[in-house]
Amino acid sequence: MVQPYPHASTTTRPKDAAQSAPIEAWRLAPLIAGQPTYRTGRWIGSRFQYPRPINAPKITRSLPKAPAAVMIHDMHGSVATLCLDLDTSKALKGVVDADAARLRVLLQSCGIAFVEDFSPSGGRHLYVPLRDRLSATEARELVEALALTATSLDPSPHQNITDGCIRVPGSAHKSGGHQTLVTPLAHAYDILRRRNDITALEALRALLAPEITRRRAQKAREAKLVASQRTGNMQPLSLSLATTSEAPLRRIARTGLYDTTRYKSPSEARMAVLNHFSACGWTLAQVQNELAGQFPGLAALYGSANKRDRLLSYEWTKAQAFTATGQKRMPKQTGEKHALINNTSQTLPTGGAIKSSSPAVHQLVNDLENILYAVLDARLQARGREGLSLRLLIRGLLGYMRAKETNILDVGCRTLAAAMGKHHVTIARLLPILAAASDGILTKIADARHKAADVYLIQLPEHYNDLARQLTWRKGRIHAIRPVFRALGDPAALVYEAIERAHHSPTTTDVSRTAGVSRNVVARALADMEALSMVRRDGGQWRTTSLNLRSLAARLGVLEDYQEQIRRNRAERAQWHAYLDRYRVLELVISETDLFDLERDEHWLPPDDAAIWVAA
Known part of the structure; x- marks a missing residue:
């Protein structure tokens, strides 16, 4: 169970609350x-509910004695007022207050006027009056997009056309007291009579473009799942839940709500969250940045800003000490033998001539990029859709090569798959094809064995030396699939790269030619990215903006998909390693029969994915 929201008697009155009687x-x-x-x-x-009456009472000047909620939709399903319900049942009061402040800034930046009230339980309502009515679908899309920016926002009133309702200012509350108006009464009358025009609403819709895109993608996945269930091609249950799964500790950090049977106090809950972030390799600066970002619940667990500033550094130090202790190897037991027959650890390089210096590796990557853009891209384009994936795969290998500063890569298929947003089976199929089509650039030099992956050598063939030196290096870094393009698609990644790394700002025709993608696909990708403010058009030429692609990816929800893929990869690796450990023989003496056993299976049957996801 989660802790209940505060009672009316324990909730302080906001300082900005207006002095108006409930009847007014x-x-x-x-x-x-x-x-x-x-x-x-x-x-x-x-449950406290607002059932549908046989004869609904009319709204009059008299204040109802019982809690009263007005209907949001009219008889035709249209909406005259967007009602944003920030509820303490979805997050702590501190998160509600932070969400309300964030929504105020968002609405004011679009020139939208609104009325605000608060309830005795600590929740808040924002009312956005509209001059022109919206259809139920349009209003629901906007409110659901806003819910992706505010954890405590409950979109359900706008999701039910026949029964969606909300308590308005002055209405009685189930726990005692009334909905209290925050906006001054005269100002509230003025806002509700003037109302907001379509221009302000369009500005809000443009600002929420990433969240609207994310919500549409979620609905498309849900519709696809329902269709597959109706046709009998039902996917595994865990697969259907993967799009909405969230780690329990991250949910606590987001909402501040925790299981009271597991954590006795907010102190224990926030220490569990900090231990989780420490184990994931976060820094204190990253945690502090996200307190006002995607994890306001962690800040709310401290109760006050002064307490948070006083305790966060101390508790973070404790979390780091705890996780560091947990990551140390357990001491060897007395008499334990550690010599392994099947040593699955990777052989360490001995150095020597094959060890390239860091400047040499970077120069090699620059030369290989020139060959990629001048020769290899054109060859891979002829392979159609497969060529598109091959082009991004070679970019991923070059990016990994630059990051690790080595031209000998032993990257597993699952690691590459997570970096590119694809399935590991697809990567395993594409790697040999790329090695054959790369004209000597990518060469497999060792097969995978036990826990070690296939080893590839990336080099510049001699017949490309002159061409690589003649071409000018391009600005910027090469990337495979950055997280944001998991949502936008592979063609958009190549289109963005063509703009980002061009010597001059290109036109649409130049982008199509450089990216090797058809004009229609390029136009579609540019329109999507322009709507998300990733690129802008200036005099017929395209330029990238200063938008942070990682924060945009978070708004589009793709980081959740990435974390889910990482979780599946860890579960699959753990099962594979457990299979290998079955054949570890902890004996110093090796007999002839230990080398091969006719009755033992030496191959590995890939485990069922559905079983892995359910187990994980």
């Missing part, structure tokens, strides 16, 4: 409601 605030109800009626609430079992 209630008279705003007709300007907010979609219909001239309201519903009264009552306890039904263990």
Whole structure:
């Protein structure tokens, strides 16, 4: 179970609350409601609900004695007011307050006027009146997009056309007290009468483009899953849950809500979260940055900013000490023998001539990039859709080569798959094809054995030496698939690269020619990226913007997919390593029968993916 939200008597009154009587605030109800009626609430079992009455009472100037909620949609399903419900049942009050502040800044930046109130339980409501009514679908899309930016925002009132309702200012609350108006009463009347025009709403829609794109992709996946279930091609249950899965500790960091049967106090819950981040390799600066970003629940667990500033550094030091201790190898037991017959550890390089210096590796990568753009790209384009993946794969290998400063790569298929947003079976199929098509650039020099991956050598063939020296190196770094392009697709990655690494700002025709992608696909990718403010058009030429692609990827939700793929990879590796450990013989003496056993299977049957995901 999670801890309950604060009672009315324990919730302090916001400093910005307006001094208006409930009866006066209630008279705003007709300007907010979609219909001239309201519903009264009552306890039904263990839940407080607003059931549909046979004859709904009319909204009058008299304040209802029981908690009352007005309908959001009219009889035709359209919406005159966007109602943003920040609920303490979804996150701690500190998260609700942070979300409200974030939404205020967002709405004000678009020139949108709104009315705000707060409830005795600590929740808040923001009302955005519209001059022109929106259809239920359009309103729901906007509210769901806003919910992706605010953890405590409950979009359900806009998701139910027939029963979506919300308590308005002045209404009684189930725990006692009333909805209290934050906006001054006269100002609230003015906002609700003037209302917001379509221009401000379009500005909001443009600002929420990443979240709208993310939500549409989620709905497309859900529709595909439902269609596969109806046709009988049902996917594994874990696969259907993969798009919405979230690590429990990260959920605590996001919402501040925790299982009270597992953690007795907020202190224990936040220490568990900090241990998790420390084990994942985070730094204190990264944790501090995310307190006001995607993990406001962790900040709310401290209760106050002063307490957080006082304890965070101390608790982070404890978390690092704890995880460092946990990562140390256990001391060897008395009499334990450690000589292994099947030694699966990777052989360490001995140095010598094959060890290239760091400047030499970087120069080699620059020369290989020239050959890639001048020769290899054109050859791989002829392979169609497969060539598109091959082009990105060679870019990923060159990027890994530059990062590790070595031209001998032993990267596993799952590592490359996670970097490129593809399945590891696809990478395993593409690597031999790329080695054959690379004209001597990529060569396999050792097969995979036990825990070690295939080993590849990347070199510049002699017949390309002169061409590589004649061409000018390009600015910037080469990338395979950056996280944001998991959502936008492989063609968009090549289109963005053609703009980012061009010597001059290219036109659409130049981008199509450089990226090796058809004009229609390029136009589609440019339109998507322009809507997300990744690129801009200036006098017929395209330029990249200063937008942070990693933060955009987080807004598009692709980092969650990446983390899910990493989790699956770890589970599969653990199962593979456990299989290898079955054949470890902890004996110093090796007999002839230990070298080969006719009755023992020497091959590995790949485990069932569904079983792995369920087990993990």
